Amino acid sequence: MNDHALKVLEYNDLLSCLAGCAHSEPGSHLALRLLPCPDRQSVVADLALTQEALHLLEIEDVNLSEVQNTTAVLDRLRAEGSVLGSDDLMILLSNQKSVGTVRRTLREFAGALPGLSSLVQGMASFPEWERWVGRSFTESGEMMDNAGPELARVRRELRSARDTVLDRLEKFRTQDSAAKVIRDDYVTIRNGRYVLPVKPEYHRAFKGIVQSRSQSGQTLFVEPLFAVDLNNRLTGARVQEEKEIHRILARMSADAREVRESMASNLELLARLDLVLAKGRLGRKLDGIIPQPADETELVDARHPLLVLSPETECVPVSLGIGGASTALVITGPNTGGKTITLKTVGLLTLMAQSGIPIPAAEGTRMRVFSRVFADIGDEQSLSQNLSTFSAHMKVVSRILSHADHDTLVLLDELGAGTDPQEGSALGVALLEALGKKGTCVVVTTHHNLLKEFAYRAAYAKNASTVFDPESLKPTFRIKVGLPGRSHALKIAGQLGVDRNIIARAQEIMGTGAVRADELLGRLSEEVDREARARASAERISARLEADRDRLRIRRKAAQEKAEKIQEEARREASDFIRDLTRRGKDILKGLKDDPGSGRKGFPEKIREMRSEVMERLPPPAAVAPSGKPVSVGGRVEVMPLGIKATVTALLPGGKEAEVLSGEIRMRAPLRRLFMLEDGEGQSSSGIDQPPPVGYEGEGGLPVELNLLGFTVEDALESVDKVLDRSLMEPGYQLRIVHGKGSGALRKAITASLRDDPRVLKFGVAPREAGGAGVTVVELKT
Numbered sequence: 001m002n003d004h005a006l007k008v009l010e011y012n013d014l015l016s017c018l019a020g021c022a023h024s025e026p027g028s029h030l031a032l033r034l035l036p037c038p039d040r041q042s043v044v045a046d047l048a049l050t051q052e053a054l055h056l057l058e059i060e061d062v063n064l065s066e067v068q069n070t071t072a073v074l075d076r077l078r079a080e081g082s083v084l085g086s087d088d089l090m091i092l093l094s095n096q097k098s099v100g101t102v103r104r105t106l107r108e109f110a111g112a113l114p115g116l117s118s119l120v121q122g123m124a125s126f127p128e129w130e131r132w133v134g135r136s137f138t139e140s141g142e143m144m145d146n147a148g149p150e151l152a153r154v155r156r157e158l159r160s161a162r163d164t165v166l167d168r169l170e171k172f173r174t175q176d177s178a179a180k181v182i183r184d185d186y187v188t189i190r191n192g193r194y195v196l197p198v199k200p201e202y203h204r205a206f207k208g209i210v211q212s213r214s215q216s217g218q219t220l221f222v223e224p225l226f227a228v229d230l231n232n233r234l235t236g237a238r239v240q241e242e243k244e245i246h247r248i249l250a251r252m253s254a255d256a257r258e259v260r261e262s263m264a265s266n267l268e269l270l271a272r273l274d275l276v277l278a279k280g281r282l283g284r285k286l287d288g289i290i291p292q293p294a295d296e297t298e299l300v301d302a303r304h305p306l307l308v309l310s311p312e313t314e315c316v317p318v319s320l321g322i323g324g325a326s327t328a329l330v331i332t333g334p335n336t337g338g339k340t341i342t343l344k345t346v347g348l349l350t351l352m353a354q355s356g357i358p359i360p361a362a363e364g365t366r367m368r369v370f371s372r373v374f375a376d377i378g379d380e381q382s383l384s385q386n387l388s389t390f391s392a393h394m395k396v397v398s399r400i401l402s403h404a405d406h407d408t409l410v411l412l413d414e415l416g417a418g419t420d421p422q423e424g425s426a427l428g429v430a431l432l433e434a435l436g437k438k439g440t441c442v443v444v445t446t447h448h449n450l451l452k453e454f455a456y457r458a459a460y461a462k463n464a465s466t467v468f469d470p471e472s473l474k475p476t477f478r479i480k481v482g483l484p485g486r487s488h489a490l491k492i493a494g495q496l497g498v499d500r501n502i503i504a505r506a507q508e509i510m511g512t513g514a515v516r517a518d519e520l521l522g523r524l525s526e527e528v529d530r531e532a533r534a535r536a537s538a539e540r541i542s543a544r545l546e547a548d549r550d551r552l553r554i555r556r557k558a559a560q561e562k563a564e565k566i567q568e569e570a571r572r573e574a575s576d577f578i579r580d581l582t583r584r585g586k587d588i589l590k591g592l593k594d595d596p597g598s599g600r601k602g603f604p605e606k607i608r609e610m611r612s613e614v615m616e617r618l619p620p621p622a623a624v625a626p627s628g629k630p631v632s633v634g635g636r637v638e639v640m641p642l643g644i645k646a647t648v649t650a651l652l653p654g655g656k657e658a659e660v661l662s663g664e665i666r667m668r669a670p671l672r673r674l675f676m677l678e679d680g681e682g683q684s685s686s687g688i689d690q691p692p693p694v695g696y697e698g699e700g701g702l703p704v705e706l707n708l709l710g711f712t713v714e715d716a717l718e719s720v721d722k723v724l725d726r727s728l729m730e731p732g733y734q735l736r737i738v739h740g741k742g743s744g745a746l747r748k749a750i751t752a753s754l755r756d757d758p759r760v761l762k763f764g765v766a767p768r769e770a771g772g773a774g775v776t777v778v779e780l781k782t
Helices: 003-008 011-020 025-032 040-059 071-077 086-107 114-121 127-136 149-173 225-258 260-285 339-353 389-403 421-438 449-457 489-495 500-510 512-594 596-617 713-729 745-755
Strands: 188-190 193-198 208-213 220-224 292-294 296-302 318-323 328-332 366-368 372-376 408-412 441-445 461-469 474-481 636-639 644-651 657-662 665-670 674-676 705-707 734-738 760-765 775-780
Touching: 003 011, 003 339, 003 372, 011 025, 011 260, 011 339, 025 260, 040 114, 040 260, 040 292, 040 512, 071 086, 071 225, 071 260, 086 114, 086 127, 086 225, 086 260, 114 260, 127 225, 149 193, 149 225, 188 220, 193 208, 193 225, 208 225, 220 225, 225 260, 292 296, 296 339, 296 512, 318 328, 318 339, 318 441, 318 474, 328 339, 328 421, 328 449, 339 366, 339 372, 339 408, 339 441, 372 389, 389 408, 389 421, 408 421, 421 441, 421 449, 449 461, 489 500, 636 657, 705 713, 713 734, 713 745, 745 760, 745 775
Parallel strands: 292 366, 328 441, 328 461, 372 408, 408 441, 705 734
Antiparallel strands: 188 193, 193 220, 208 220, 296 318, 296 366, 461 474, 636 644, 636 674, 644 657, 657 665, 734 775, 760 775
16 A cells, blocks of 8 residues: 555544554554555455454453563564563463463354354364462462472572571570570561671670671670571572572473474464454444445445544545446535535555445445555645645645556545646646556545536436535534535625625626526535435435344354353252162162161261252352341441441352441451441441551561652651561561552662572562552561
8 A cells, every 4th residue: 555645634643543452562563564455355354354253352352461562572472492481481371371261252152153263273282381380379479389399399408498597596585594695576577597686895795797787886786606507508509499490491491492383373363352352342432333335335324533532523424336337526615614524534445444444434335456456635745855836746646646546545635726727726626537447446525626527427427415504603513415515705794894896796697697597506405415315314314234244143142152162061969969869869778678787877878968969059148247237238338346337349159258348448357357337337437448558467467568669768768678578477468568659769679688688588569459659568488
């Protein structure tokens, strides 16, 4: 396609809108590179695929937001022996999870959506590798014990060594003789070794190695001599752990290398699927339809897509045709009447259809597929190239004439303008005649009467006009095909205060014949307009009914297939269960018959087991709080014994726990700890749940939340360090660090400190409803 035409028709602006409808970065990147296709067969296939996407989106959307661009990762994997880190492996796994999601989703609609199903069938899964990687890492990328048996063994030794050194240090710390030497009552880590905080004035009397000192200099962190061997053993275990982790990463990388090409293919298919769905999502925003490919273009109530997406602008639909017996359309009318926007609408909708994008138009719209589209719209004046407006237009027109043929669409704005009206209009007629001989489809706008006459006389040309309201002196932005436009210049001049005598003199100069012809043209235009509206309304109703029938038929088929599948699975499960109960019942009866004595002893227990299995298949009873009232989603509760008022957001599987929300804090609580409140009870004056106070302590006396708002970086890091030191004796301890968003300096400093801290198992940003980027959640190693 011609780059200049893509630019003046604002095709790239439309692609930006399309990219915004994609869920993933690869899909968005593909959307920005999309080009119209000149091949009709390919266009038909693309539009059919987009039609399936529209049908799918009516039922459910497919979330592809987890798809990531793995090109760089797969390139690194190309080198033999290369080892990927946990982050890279998790990125590859994320794409594989998306493959599983789309395959499960589209499996239900295989019969109704054959194109999308075929696209997904080309995606490959690697179940064993995916399960291995999926169970081996935490969300923060920390490798877990179940990544491999050797890693689990090494970590057991590591925990044993850690417990031993902690136990010895703890016993030493609690001795009476150590009371005056120890600064604080905790054991901590410095330089990877467990140490005790010692007062500096006693460090010479304390037998040990100074590993570090506090920023204030008031505390020395000393490793007692008796702990040196224990710490050495612990260090050796850590080295073994690192080696085993590297070995597992190397194995995972090697397995991924074997299927690297398939993973790359998956990325391409996921990006293409996201692009197809993005076309559907954009089509829904535009209230668009899939046009029927045809030998001529027939737009019905077409609207400019960028105006549709702009909420501040009213978009008036236009209906017109080009092609077939009429390959030239001449649009005339007053300025600001909508001629240029009509020209752009024709061009941009043509490019959209040939890109497989739904167009904002009514059912019954047909689009011709062109191999080339040329457009000359706007002022092409160039001072740098010493080109006037007319010269610049002629330069573009010359290129168009050199390349145009019967398979080309040409759009020319203000043909013949920028020079002497007589010469300009004559040149315009000659240009239309030349394009007409080639069979080129051309749409032009103009003010020249000579071009109106040409469109009336030429068998392959038609007139069209923009409709103007002479009473309000405002354009209606509608297009009327079949009649040339009227200028309304004298009426507008009179309405705007020009002297009546001057208006009368102008009418004399025009002659009575010209005035009567203008009035007759107006009455004829009104009659044609009434007939066109009635015909268009009937055609729209018929097309919409047919489209509704098609959509209903597809949805009914998909729903029927899904229902049959569910019923078949339920029948199979019920049949298997009944068959098993029958077999076991026969075994019990046979036992009673063969050995009445021993059979009766086990009879009640077997009956109870069978009854228990039957009860498990029944729906669970309603969850009940200690107050005797059922716990329901949306209900107000008090979390005991904390006394926190909260709202129930979900009942968790198993029927024993619920998820509750108090202010910005979301937590899980046993049903036995929830006390249902009356309506309005426990509601704060502001109507918002009040969170626990900052610094609230858990059962172990450690804070569950550390508020660092207003702290300097140095003070904040020292506070975090002290809390983490105290927490070493509390395995699995979790801490919320409130640092706020601000400039981000405090958050970055805390994150950098936590990343290298051996006491930390994992950390991450809190959920949006619990503080988001202003809060970091930390979990310590066990």
